Amino acid sequence: MSLPHAILTALLEKPSSGLELTRRFDRSIGYFWSATHQQIYRELGKLEQAGRIRSLPSAAPARGQKKEYEVLAAGRAELSDWVRRSEEPKPTRDALLLRLRAAAVVGTEGFADELRRHLSLHRAQLDEYLAMEERQFPPERDTEADRLRHLVLRGGIELERFWTGWLTEALAEFERLGPG
Amino acid sequence: MSLPHAILTALLEKPSSGLELTRRFDRSIGYFWSATHQQIYRELGKLEQAGRIRSLPSAAPARGQKKEYEVLAAGRAELSDWVRRSEEPKPTRDALLLRLRAAAVVGTEGFADELRRHLSLHRAQLDEYLAMEERQFPPERDTEADRLRHLVLRGGIELERFWTGWLTEALAEFERLGPG
DNA sequence: TTACTCATGTAAGCAGTTACATGATTGT
DNA sequence: ACAATCATGTAACTGCTTACATGAGTAA
Numbered sequence: 001m002s003l004p005h006a007i008l009t010a011l012l013e014k015p016s017s018g019l020e021l022t023r024r025f026d027r028s029i030g031y032f033w034s035a036t037h038q039q040i041y042r043e044l045g046k047l048e049q050a051g052r053i054r055s056l057p058s059a060a061p062a063r064g065q066k067k068e069y070e071v072l073a074a075g076r077a078e079l080s081d082w083v084r085r086s087e088e089p090k091p092t093r094d095a096l097l098l099r100l101r102a103a104a105v106v107g108t109e110g111f112a113d114e115l116r117r118h119l120s121l122h123r124a125q126l127d128e129y130l131a132m133e134e135r136q137f138p139p140e141r142d143t144e145a146d147r148l149r150h151l152v153l154r155g156g157i158e159l160e161r162f163w164t165g166w167l168t169e170a171l172a173e174f175e176r177l178g179p180g
Numbered sequence: 181m182s183l184p185h186a187i188l189t190a191l192l193e194k195p196s197s198g199l200e201l202t203r204r205f206d207r208s209i210g211y212f213w214s215a216t217h218q219q220i221y222r223e224l225g226k227l228e229q230a231g232r233i234r235s236l237p238s239a240a241p242a243r244g245q246k247k248e249y250e251v252l253a254a255g256r257a258e259l260s261d262w263v264r265r266s267e268e269p270k271p272t273r274d275a276l277l278l279r280l281r282a283a284a285v286v287g288t289e290g291f292a293d294e295l296r297r298h299l300s301l302h303r304a305q306l307d308e309y310l311a312m313e314e315r316q317f318p319p320e321r322d323t324e325a326d327r328l329r330h331l332v333l334r335g336g337i338e339l340e341r342f343w344t345g346w347l348t349e350a351l352a353e354f355e356r357l358g359p360g
Numbered sequence: 361t362t363a364c365t366c367a368t369g370t371a372a373g374c375a376g377t378t379a380c381a382t383g384a385t386t387g388t
Numbered sequence: 389a390c391a392a393t394c395a396t397g398t399a400a401c402t403g404c405t406t407a408c409a410t411g412a413g414t415a416a
Contacts, residue, residue, distance in 0.1 A: 002275045003375080009282040019395055033278045034271035039376065041397060065384070066395065080286040083279050086294055089301060090275065091214035095182045097335050098213045099263050102189040104328035106260040114266055121269060144357055148284035151353055155277050155346050162342040166335050173331055177324055183403080199367055219404065221369060245412070246367065 001082075003043050004052075006033040008071055008079045011053060015070040018044055031129075031156055044069060052078055100170070112174045119167040126160035129153060181262075184223055184232075186213040188251055188259045191233060195250040198224055211309075211336055224249060232258055280350070292354045299347040306340035309333060 010021055010029050021044075022037040024030075035043075047053045052075030056068040071079075096118060103111050137150045190201055190209050201224075202217040204210075215223075227233045232255030236248040251259075276298060283291050317330045 001375090002273070002278055005282060006278055009278070009285055012285045017395075018397090029278075029281070030271065032272055032274050032281070034273060036377075037395090038378085038397080041395095045397095076286060079282055083283045083286060083288075084290045084294075086297065087275060087279075089298060091210065092212055092336075092339070093182070093214060094212050094335075095267060096269065097332050098182055098186055098189070098209075099267075100328060100335075101209070101212070101332045102185060102259055103263045104325045104332070105189055105192045106256060106263060108263075108328065110264045114264075117266065118269060145284045147353060147357070148280060148288065151350055152277050152281045152284070154349070155274075155280075156272075158342055158346050159272070162338055166338050169334070170331055173327060177327065181403090197367075198369090216405075217367090218369080218406085221367095225369095 002033055003035055003039060004047055005079055005082045006035065007040065007043055007047065008052065008075050011069055011071045012076065012079070015056065015068055017066045017068050019066075032152070047075065050074075108174065108177070112171060115167055115171050115174065119164060119171065122160050122163040122167065126157065126164060129157045129160060133157065182213055183215055183219060184227055185259055185262045186215070187220065187223055187227065188232065188255050191249055191251045192256065192259070195236065195248055197246045197248050199246075212332070227255065230254075288354065288357070292351060295347055295351050295354065299344060299351065302340050302343040302347065306337065306344060309337045309340060313337065 006025075006029055007021065010016065010024055014024075016024065018037065018041050021040050022035075025033075025035050025040070044053070048055065048069070051072060053069045053071050056070060096114075099114075100111070133150070133153055137146065137153070186205075186209055187201065190196065190204055194204075196204065198217065198221045201220050202215075205213075205215050205220070224233070228235065228249070231252060233249045233251050236250060276294075279294075280291070313330070313333055317326065317333070
């Protein structure tokens with residue numbers, strides 16, 4: 001049940017409409033919890049019905065008209081609870097590692113290309129995170145909230161470093177196995 | 181669509197019944213693609229109907245009776261295709277990073293305990309992987325398939341190292357922020 | 361005969377994905 | 389007038405989770 005909480009977090013950072021949220025998910029929150037606009041609109045409806053957010057009075061209720069939402073006290077309380085609740089980490093589900101294991105059984109022909117492709121995607125993501133780090137966290141920004149958000153970004157950075165490192169190692173192994 | 185392919189891989193490694201598969205998922209394949217017995221039985225039914233696997237002739241069709249499956253040529257071909265197909269990596273969805281970002285907004289009280297708990301879970305998983313590495317990949321086992329399966333396990337190991345490293349860093353940051 | 365474990369399933373519901381629909385606003 | 393873009397939705401479907409049901413074999 002993370003999506004509603006991701007939305008509450010985003011709305012607390014800045015009240016927004018559904019489309020604005022969708023865009024912010026595409027380039028910020030979504031790096032850790034992606035969502036499409038369909039999911040977001042559906043969830044905004046549920047959150048409003050549950051009394052956790054409300055649409056700003058200025059907003060027209062018509063279709064095609066922008067509708068801005070803000071978080072109510074009940075929404076903040078719910079988010080605060082969620083952060084404190086203890087939750088089990090979800091078991092890993094990674095298709096690439098699974099496919100490599102399958103390749104060990106049915107053969108690796110053509111798989112090196114896929115590894116190269118993933119490597120370049122992860123390198124690009126890593127570069128993007130590093131650029132974000134420079135822009136968003138210059139040394140003078142150092143409030144408690146800044147340090148925490150920086151920590152989250154460093155999580156993303158180190159995760160991409162893991163992928164680029166492992167993929168590089170995997171490609172080296174493939175070259176040792178011979179051209180295929 | 182990874183679960184059917186995970187099952188095909190497991191069945192190629194060794195023909196099994198549903199419950200045996202469930203157990204192997206719990207301690208091997210499931211480290212990269214977890215599944216419950218309900219999922220597995222449902223998927224076995226679909227794979228059999230699609231002509232990708234068959235239950236061994238010896239097996240009684242009665243409820244409560246063990247039923248063993250093996251992969252047919254069509255199943256191997258499908259798995260082989262899947263390994264070669266190019267697939268986009270799924271966007272990351274990590275609840276802990278998301279919760280830390282929420283904590284930056286609503287306050288971190290009580291969150292350090294959760295970080296410590298996750299750290300100890302990841303340390304335990306790392307130890308388990310390292311023990312598996314010693315057992316399953318002694319220097320003399322060095323066929324192509326061994327090297328590939330070892331590479332998969334090293335992926336798991338390095339992923340757990342990322343988590344333990346980042347969580348340690350996060351806890352250090354929390355202590356700098358002051359006791360809470 | 362009761363309880364426990366092995367083994368296979370059914371059913372309901374939730375979360376996420378994909379495809380499509382509809383209205384409002386702006387530029388040419 | 390039309391096309392493009394902004395903006396909000398609906399519907400159908402797939403995959404995963406949770407809770408429960410049922411039968412067979414075995415040991416006290």
